[in-house]
Amino acid sequence: MLLGILLGGCKLPTFYGYRGVTSQSHDESLLYEGTVIAAIVVGVITGSLIIWSALRYRRKSDTIPRQFQYHIPLEIFYTVVPIVIVLALFGFTVYTENKIDNVVPNPALNIRVTAFQWGWRYDYTNYHVFVEGVRTEDPDPVGLDGKTCVQSAPTPNDCLGPGLVMPVGETVRITLLSNDVVHGFYVPQFNFSRYALPGVVNRFDFNVQKPGIYRAQCTQLCGLYHAEMFFHVVALPRAQFLAWVHGSQPQPITDAGPIPTAAQSAKAFVPAAPAATTKSSAAS
C-alpha cells in the first residue's frame, strides 16, 4: 500500500545493508532503509536538542535558573509522538513480515536442510539427491555456467563450505532441521536467518531473482568450530539446475582446478576433515 507507493517512487540508500537477491529480501531491505531514515530523523532531532542544550545552557553565572518542572502540553506531545512512530513501525513490520514469512502451498522445489556440528546436509526430496559437507577450506565445485564455484564467485572465500544449489526465479521451500544443537541458517544477501532447532521444524520460502554464488554461515554459537561452519548458495538458471540435479554438471572436487586463495586462506582456516563435499544420488 503506502509501502508500495514509496517503493515505486525511488530507490532509497542502502545504509550498508544488502538490497538482497531474493524477493523476500527486497521487502526486508525496503523496511530496513525506511526504518534507518526514520531513526536518522529522530536521532538528529534528539541529538541536536541534547547538544544544543548542553552548549547553550553552559553555566555562565551563579544565577539560579527558573525552577520549572512541568509543561503538560509538551509532555503530552513527546508522549504521543513516540507512540505514533512505534505504531507506524509496527504496521510496516507486520506488513513486511507477513510477506517474508509467507509460504506458498506448492513450491517448485523442496530442500530439507539439516545442520549438524559442524556442517550441513541438503536433501533434495523431489529428486532423491543429497549433498553433505563439513567445515572446510576446500571450495565446493559447483559454479555458474559450468565453471567451478571459485571461478564464478566474486571472491573465492564466498565458496567455503557445501553449496546449496537452487534454481533462480522459482519458489524454493527450505525445511530446516538440526541434528544436535541450535544452529543458525544465515545468508547475508538473502537478508535472512533462522534458527535450526533440534526437535523443531522450520519452513520458509525463497525466491532467488539473480543467479550467483552467495556466501553463508552458521550464526548461532554451536560449539568449538562454529566460526568455520560455512556454506553458500549456488543460484543457477533452471536448465543448469536441472543438469546439476540430474548428475550431468558437477565435477568432482579434484577437478576444481587451482584455488587462487589457498595460500591466503590457509592461515585462516584449519582443514577439518579430509572429506570435503560429497554429493550422492542415494535416496534421502
Next chain:
Amino acid sequence: MTVLAERLPAGAHAEHHDEPTLIVKWLTTTDHKVIGLSYTITSVILFFLSGIMALAMRVQLSSPGGAGMSPQTYNELFTMHGAIMLYLFAGPFAFGGLANYIVPLQVGAPDMAFPRLNAFSYWLYLSGSITMLLGFFTSTGAAAFGWVAYAPLSSSVYSPGPGADLFIMGLFLTGFSAVFTAVNLITTIFYLRAPGLTMFRMPIFTWNMLVTALLILIAFPVLTAAMLLLFADRHFGTHFFTVSGGGVPVLYQNLFWFFGHPEVYILALPYFGIITEILPVFSRKPVFGYKGLPFFSLLSLLIAVPTGIKFFNWIGTMWRGQISYKTPMLFAIGFLLGFLMGGLTGVMLASPPIDFATHDTYFVVAHFHQVLLATAVFAGFGGIYFWYPKMFGRMLRDGLGKAHFWTLFVGFWLTYLPQYVLGLKGMPRRVFIYPSGLGWGALNMASTVGAFLIGASFLFMLVNLFVSWRNPIPAGDNPWDGHALEWFTSSPPPHHNFVKLPPIRSERPTWDFNHPDAPVLPHGRHAKEQPALVGVGSPAGTSGGPAQTPSAPADGGTAPGDGSGETGH
C-alpha cells in the same frame, strides 16, 4: 528558626566494645555503606578482568587470520566476558553497589531493612563470582557455550566438564543474591522512609531501584530455576531440555528470555536513575516531568516510548539550566548520546524482518554494547565520579576525570560504529576467525584500536583514585550543591547515616534547605512567571545552611513544618 527533624538511629545494633581488626570488621559488617562499597569494588575488579578478556579477543579479531588463539580459548573468553559483564558487573555494580550505598541515604534511613540479609547477599555474590571464574582452572577450561548457555549446547553431551557446572552453580548463587537484595531494597523503600518523604518525593534514583527490585523478583527466580533444571539434566539423568528423552530445547530459551527480557530493564533502570540524579544537580534545575518518570519506569515493556520520553525529560532538565561541566556531567552527556544510538538501533532490531537480516551478527553486538556501555560504563562510572566525594569525603581530580571521559568517548564510537557495518555485511558474532577477502579486516582493526582506547581510559581513573588517596582534597558535605538527602549528611556519612534531617517537602529536600527561595514552580506555570533568582545560600550541608524555613513547593500539599506526617498523593 531552624526546623530540623531530630531522628534517633532507629534499629541500631549492639555497639562493638573491643575494636576488631579491619578485616574482621569487614567480614562481619552489616553496614550498608561498607557492603555497598564491597559490591562496587568487587564488581569493578571483575569489570577490569572481563575488559582484559575483551581486549584479548579484539587482538585475535584484528586481522582475518587471527593472532593464534585457539577456538576453545576464544569461546571460553567470550562466554566468560559476557557472563561477567552481565551477571557479575552491570547488575551488581548498580543494584548491589550504588543502590546499597545510596538508597538508604536518599530515603533517610539508618541502614537497610535487613542488614544481615544484606551482608549474606554480598557473600553469596562474591562466592558465586569466584565459583564461576574457577572454571578457568579446570582441565577442560571454563564454560564455552555463550553467556546465555543455550541447551542443548550446554548439556553434558556437548559441553562436558566441570567448567560448565561451575558456571551454572555460580549463576545459581548470584541469582539468590540478587533476589535477597531486591527484597531488602523493597522493604527499605516501603518501610524506612523518613517522615515527610512520600513516594512522590523520592528521588528518581530510588524510584528506579524500586522498580528494578520488583523486576528482579519476577525475573531472577526463573533464571535460577532454569539453571537447576539444566544442572539436573547434566547430572541427574533428567531430560527437560534434551530431545532424545522427550524434552524441549526451546523450553530453555523460553525460560531464559523470561528472565532475559526483564533483565534488559534490570540492567538499564538503575543507570537511568544515576543520570536522573546527575543532570538536575549540574543543571541547577529540578527533574523535568518528575511524576512521569517513575510511572514510565513501570511501563517499560514498550521500551521505545518510555525511553523516548525519558530523553525529553533529560533534555527538559538541561533546558534553560545553568549547566556546569564537571566530570559526572560529561559522563551523563556521553550516556545520552551513546544511549540514543543504541536505543535507535534497538528499535530497528525490534522489527522481526530487520532482525532476520542481522540476528547474531555484529550489528547486534554493536547495538547491545552501545546500550550497555552507555548505561553501565558512562552512567555507572559517572555515578562513581558523582558519589565518590560522598563515600570518601575527598574529591577526584576533574582534569583526570575529563581525560578519562574523552578517551572513553572516542574509543566508544571507534569500537562500535565499524561493528554495525560489519554486521550488516554479514559477520556473525562469536567467531574466532573470519575469511579474508571480504573487506572485514580494516573495520575490525578500527574496532580493536577503539577497544584499546576504552581500556586505556580507565588508567586515568586508576591514577585519579591513586592521586585522591595520596593527596586528598576534602569534599565537604555537599560539593555539587546536590538535591537529595544523601547530600545533607556528612561525607562519608556516620555509622547510622543521619544526625538530623531537613524538612522534606519535595524530591530534593537538601536543595530546598539550601535554596529556600528557589522552590519548584507549581504545575501549569510557565518558566517566565518566575523571576530570575540570584544565587542564594551557601552550598554547605547540615549545619552551615541558612537558618530559614524552606517554603513548601507547590506540589507538596502540606504546610511547612516539622517534617512529620505523611501526606501523599
